[in-house]
Amino acid sequence: MTIDQAYSYLFFVALIVFGILMAVTLIRCxxxxxxxxxxxxxxxxxxxxxxxxAILSGLLDESWLLDVALVYVMISFLAVIILASVYIREGRRKAAASDKETAGKKEEESV
Amino acid sequence: MTAEWIRFWIIAVILILGLIAFILAVIGVNRFSFVMNRMHSAGVGDSLGLMIVIIAMIIFSGSVMTALKLALLVVFMWFTAPTATHFLSQIEFYTNKQLEDHVRMKKTLESGETAPAPEDAESRGREDGD
Incomplete structure (x- = not known):
């Protein structure tokens, strides 16, 4: 077995393990x-x-794939931040509404 | 010839360590029962697992430019993963009504009460049991 074959086997196994892990994480999703x-x-x-x-760029010996990875990091971060800010705004609005309701009930009880 | 093989085995061991970190993170994400615990477990994969895998690829890559790009990936992930976790915990704080059943929170200053005594809070945490 030459060294190139050994590296390609190693990276293939790592990629397959990552694929299985992604499928398992998707179940939780x-x-x-x-x-x-x-x-x-x-x-x-x-x-x-x-x-x-990153592993694929080593396997194929193409360093421009790392630029793709850099852009991917930024876009996945952006998706998380935008979704989170939408839901935080929604939750804040609901919390404020429920606070007003409870405050109104307390006032009615005291009166 | 032997030096090449020694480098291969170093890379293989480091890569498998990174895979083990990711496997532990995925097991935690699927097995823990509360969202905050799952966030903690996902952080293991986000920072430790990515760092170990990228270190293996840095050792594999011959050129300096590729190594710098890979290091930049780690820097980006280390900035973005804690920020994303912070935002996710904010979602949990604002949307979960039963949050106090699971976590111990400090009272707000408006209520004018002090935090519960340590023994009291600890026994409450044990009772929840997750």
Whole structure:
């Protein structure tokens, strides 16, 4: 076995393991009870994709794939931040509304 | 010839260590019962696993430019992963109504009460049991 074959076997095994791990994380994304679980799983799948792209650039000997990985990191971060800010705004609005309701009830009780 | 093989085995061991970190993170994400615990477990893969895999690829890559790009990936992930975790915990804080069943929170200053005594809080944490 030459050294190139050994490297390609090693990287293939690593890529297959990453594929299995991504599938298992996707299960958590599907069954996740809250929105938080889903965003978390997608973030983790993004990290694994970045690792896979880095390994793939070693396997194919193409260094421009790393530029793709850099852009992927930024875009997955952007997706998480935008989804999170949407849900935080929604949750704040609901919390403020429920606070007003409870305050009104207390005032009625005191009167 | 032997030096090449020694480098190969070093890379193989480091890469498999990174895969083990990712496997532990995925097991934690699927097995823990509360969202905050799952976030903690996902952080293992986000920072430690990515760093170890990228170190293996840095040793594999011959040129300096490729190594710098790979190091830049680690720097980006180390800035973005804690920020994303912070935002996710904010979602949990604002959307989960039963949050106090699972975590111990400091009282707000408006209520004018002090935090519960340590023994009291600890026994409460044990009862929850997850």
């Amino acid at each position: 599907i069954i996740g009870p809250s929105i938080n679980d889903r965003i978390l799983s997608i973030n983790m799948i993004g990290t694994m994709v970045v690792c896979s792209i």
